Amino acid sequence: MIPLDFTPVSTLMTISRRLAEYGWLPATSGNLSLKAPDTSVWITRSGADKQVLAAEDILHMSPSGMILAGQGKPSFETAIHLAIYQVTDATAVFHVHTVANNLIARYGTHGTVTLGPHEMVKALDHWEETAQLHLPVLPNLLDMDQLARRIVDRLDPKVPGILLENHGIYVFGRSPALALRYLEAWEFLFRWTLESRLHDALDRLLLLNNRI
Numbered sequence: 131m132i133p134l135d136f137t138p139v140s141t142l143m144t145i146s147r148r149l150a151e152y153g154w155l156p157a158t159s160g161n162l163s164l165k166a167p168d169t170s171v172w173i174t175r176s177g178a179d180k181q182v183l184a185a186e187d188i189l190h191m192s193p194s195g196m197i198l199a200g201q202g203k204p205s206f207e208t209a210i211h212l213a214i215y216q217v218t219d220a221t222a223v224f225h226v227h228t229v230a231n232n233l234i235a236r237y238g239t240h241g242t243v244t245l246g247p248h249e250m251v252k253a254l255d256h257w258e259e260t261a262q263l264h265l266p267v268l269p270n271l272l273d274m275d276q277l278a279r280r281i282v283d284r285l286d287p288k289v290p291g292i293l294l295e296n297h298g299i300y301v302f303g304r305s306p307a308l309a310l311r312y313l314e315a316w317e318f319l320f321r322w323t324l325e326s327r328l329h330d331a332l333d334r335l336l337l338l339n340n341r342i
C-alpha cells in the first residue's frame with residue numbers, strides 16, 4: 131500500500147523548480163524520477179520545461195518501462211533510471227547537465243574523478259577527515275540500453291553518483307531529500323575543484339611573471 135505522505139507529482143514539481151532555478155536543467159534537458167513503494171516509477175516526460183513542470187509532464191510507469199498513466203513520451207533516458215532502481219536501494223534518481231559537471235569529467239583518470247578532501251564530502255555521507263571520493267566517469271553513448279548496462283556495472287554503492295562525459299551526472303538516493311542533498315554536494319565539489327585549479331594556475335602564472 132502506498133503511504134499517504136507519498137506525493138510523487140508535487141515532490142517532482144518542487145524539486146524540478148528548485149534545480150531549474152539553479153540553471154541545472156537548461157533547454158528542457160535533464161530528467162527526474164521517484165520510485166514508489168510498490169516499485170512503480172514516476173518520471174518527467176521528454177521535452178518538458180523543468181522550470182514550469184506541470185502534473186501532466188510526469189508519467190507513471192511500471193518497473194519494466196510500461197506507461198501506467200500519463201500522456202506523451204517518457205524521458206529518453208528512462209532506461210537508465212529503471213536500471214539504477216533495479217540494482218540499488220534508491221527511491222530517487224536525478225539527472226542534470228551543468229557546465230561544471232561536464233568540465234570536471236575531463237579531469238577523470240582511469241575512469242574516475244577524485245574529489246576532496248573537503249568539508250562538503252560529509253554531505254555525501256563520508257565522515258573521515260581526509261576522505262576523498264572517486265566518482266565513476268563513463269563515455270557517453272546514444273544507445274540508452276547499452277549505456278544503462280554500463281552504468282549499472284560501474285555503480286559504487288558508497289558513491290551516490292556517476293558522470294557521463296560531455297553529458298551530465300546521475301545522482302541517486304534512498305529518499306528524494308537525500309538525492310537532492312547529494313546532487314547539491316556534488317555540484318559544489320565540482321565548482322570548488324574547478325575554481326581551485328583555475329586559481330592555482332593563475333598563481334603559477336603570476337609567480338612566473340614575478341607579479342606576486
Ligand SMILES: [Zn+2]
Pocket residue numbers: 159160207225227297298
Ligand atoms: Zn541527459
